[in-house]
Amino acid sequence: MRRCLVVDDSRMIRKLARRIVEGLGYEAAEAENGEEALARCKAAMPDLVILDWNMPVMSGIEFVTRLRATPADRVPRVIFCTSNAQAGDIHKGISAGADDYVVKPFDEATLRAKLRDLGMA
Template sequence: MRTCLVADDSSVVRKVARHIFESHGFSVVEASDGRQALDLVLREMPAAILLDWSMPTMDGFDVLKALRAMPGGDQPKVMFCAVENDLATLARARHGGADETILKPFDHQVLTAKMHAVGLI
């Protein structure tokens, strides 16, 4: 079974994302901050990562940069989340190695479309 890491400091976002990924056959692990996300990635590289840009201890940009520099870190499909419609933030994420960007709040249809766009389903 493929694994998805959902890294977001909001327990509500993690719960919603978990439900959506599990409905597509993924096993889900959760991180509530950037450092925890990297620790989980070091233990087992997931197939997909839903990564929030604003988290404690380490923001999503730093996590993305560290991930892409790791051996095998180019493999996960990263969907980078932002709460604001800030084109500079989204462009920075894409330039930093995100496969797709997604604005919060999202629903089942939106996340499923993004998963499809990056080839996860």
Template sequence: MKKCLVVDDSSVIRKVARRILEDIGFEIIEAEDGQKALDACKASMPDAVLLDWNMPVMDGLEFLAKLREEEGGDEPIVVFCTTENDVAHITKAIRAGANEYIMKPFDREILSAKFQEVGLV
């Protein structure tokens, strides 16, 4: 079973994402900030990361840069999931190593389609 790390400071977003992703066959790990997410990746690298931008302790962009520096950190498919929707943010995320970008709020259809596009389901 593929593993997805859901990183968001909102427990509601994590819960919604968990339900959708479990339904399409993922084992879910959760983290509420970038540092906890990085620690989780060091313990066991996931196949995918659903990543929020704005979080306490370490934001999504900083987490992504550190993830990509880790051994095996180039392998997870990273999908940014955020309210930041301007071209500058999207460009920054892709340049930092994100594979895809979706906007909040999301639903089952959007999340499932995006994970299909990147070859995860």
């Protein structure tokens, strides 16, 4: 079964994203900051990470940079889900190692379309 890690400091966003990916057949886990997410990835690397940008402890940018520097048998797809919607932010997120970008607030159709585009739905 494919695994997804939903990383966001908002419990509501984590629950929404989790419901969407579970509906696509993923086993979902949650983390509320980048540090917790990195520990989860080191324990069991997911296939997909849905990631917030602005979080306490460790930001999404710092998380994805460190994740991409971590040797692993498989490389998960990473999608930023954030309210940082400026072109420069999107470029920075992709440059740091994210595969795609969804702007908050997002709905189920938008997230499903992004996952389909990445071959993850």
